[in-house]
Amino acid sequence: MSLDTLRDRLQTLLRLPGPSGRETTIADHLARLWGPLADEVRRSPLGSVHALKGGQGPDPRPKVLLAAHMDTIGLIVSHIEGEFLRVQPIGGLDPRVLPGQPVVVQGREPIPGLLVAPPDHLLPPDLRGKPVPVGHLLVDTGLPARRLRRLVQVGAPITFGTAPTSLEGDLLRGPGLDNRASVAVLTEVLEALRGRPHRWDAVFVATVQEEETLGGALTSAFAERPQVAVAVDVTFATGPGVGEDKGFPLGEGITLGWGPNIHPALHRRFKALAEALEIPHQVEYLPTHSGTDAMALQVTAEGMPSMVVSIPLRYMHTPVETVSLKDVRRAARLLAEFVLTLEAETPWLTWEE
CATH class of the missing domain: 3.40.630.10 (Zn peptidases)
Incomplete structure (x- = not known):
């Protein structure tokens, strides 16, 4: 091959x-x-x-x-808060690299989303200036709250949405x-x-x-x-x-x-x-x-x-x-x-x- x-x-x-x-x-x-x-x-x-x-x-x-x-590895929906999803990790995740990552919520249909973190000054004082724990991150799909609840249930898995990429030579990168x-x-x-x-x-x-x-x-x-x-x-x-x-x-x-x-x-x-x-x-x-x-x-x-x-x-x-x-x-x-x-x-x- x-x-x-x-x-x-x-x-x-x-x-x-x-x-x-x-x-x-x-x-x-x-x-x-x-x-x-x-x-x-x-x-x-x-x-x-x-x-x-x-x-x-x-x-x-x-x-x-x-x-x-x-x-x-991946994430799982732990709670639905209006237009946003609370998540918990599946497998070992490094929280330092998660904010801003594209994801796909595996709901009734695949839904693209983005992992986001609250502004640093709104975090509890002991978490400010540090990597944001996964439990404080949210997934924003851009969907209205009512439609989000129709398509996603608590327990739905979430995968990374980063596309695999060929690098120089024989290297391959991706989740x-x-x-x-x-x-x-x-x-x-x-x-x-x-x-x-x-x-x-x-x-x-x-x-x-x-x-x-x-x-x-x-x-x-x-x-x-x-x-x-x-x-x-x-x-x-x-x-x-x-x-x-x-x-x-x-x-x-x-x-x-x-x-x-x-x-x-x-x-x-x-x-x-x-x-x-x-x-x-x-x-x-x-x-x-x-x-x-x-x-x-x-x-x-x-x-x-x-x-x-x-x-x-x-x-x-x-x-x-x-x-x-x-x-x-x-x-x-x-x-x-x-x-x-x-x-x-x-x-x-x-x-x-």
């Missing part, structure tokens, strides 16, 4: 709403997109999308699960790249496996609710019971306020997680494979939890050997998240080769440090 095709596909994914707990629109799109690429596509009771690529090894075949969460970039990775892996035999069954899961509950990964892993699970996500790229001690260069390679959330044998295998394929990569040290679906995958049922593969992303959890398309392709190539090289027997899959 060319970078232009990947860019177009990813921009389509970014334009589809899907804040945590309200992923139906993006899930419907993925079910249609993955249908021709997989042997079977189904939805979990919570709404995660599962796509199966059957292996050709002897029964009973082991199974590998590749997970990328499709939900995004929701955490984690639609990784959903694009899974799609590329599915395409890479077409017509190429592999021994293990491979299950691709676009999970729901990672930003809030991890419920998608937890329930999908329980349903599939794979022998190996890999979470594909984004990580911090270097940029303003994020030095080399806290982030990774944008466009210079992917990261391979290492820490208690990661199975040592899986880390070694991914690292050796990346080196053999000459895929640029760095080790990302995760001394506690990984902040990804792997937290749920690892502890589902009797426990599952888990791995985290990440794409560096700049300006995380803002409407202008930025990734390198080359890193997206690198992650896809590594994961496809991982699936293709899995042997029927797994004597290597033991917890040895």
Whole structure:
């Protein structure tokens, strides 16, 4: 797939709403997109999308699960005040960047709006001169109060209205790249496996609710019971306020997680494979939890050997998240080769440090 095709596909994914707990629109799109690429596509009771690529090894075949969460951060309507909407966050939001941002209220129909803050001198004294907390922000849609109440109910989700934008070279900017970039990775892996035999069954899961509950990964892993699970996500790229001690260069390679959330044998295998394929990569040290679906995958049922593969992303959890398309392709190539090289027997899959 060319970078232009990947860019177009990813921009389509970014334009589809899907804040945590309200992923139906993006899930419907993925079910249609993955249908021709997989042997079977189904939805979990919570709404995660599962796509199966059957292996050709002897029964009973082991199974590998590749997970990328499709939900995004956003807002939810908490109260209607005349012509304005009060909001609360879905997922982690940085209140410093919110005032003035265009949004779309997902009411009975999509309604464009603007996040606005009260004048500083009208805020409580302890909030003046500081970033305005989300609970003090309002959404102005320009609609009269009566029409607004007909179209919007308390509980309606709100997504960012910033359009995805191509930057210099292979960079793409827009809201929701955490984690639609990784959903694009899974799609590329599915395409890479077409017509190429592999021994293990491979299950691709676009999970729901990672930003809030991890419920998608937890329930999908329980349903599939794979022998190996890999979470594909984004990580911090270097940029303003994020030095080399806290982030990774944008466009210079992917990261391979290492820490208690990661199975040592899986880390070694991914690292050796990346080196053999000459895929640029760095080790990302995760001394506690990984902040990804792997937290749920690892502890589902009797426990599952888990791995985290990440794409560096700049300006995380803002409407202008930025990734390198080359890193997206690198992650896809590594994961496809991982699936293709899995042997029927797994004597290597033991917890040895």
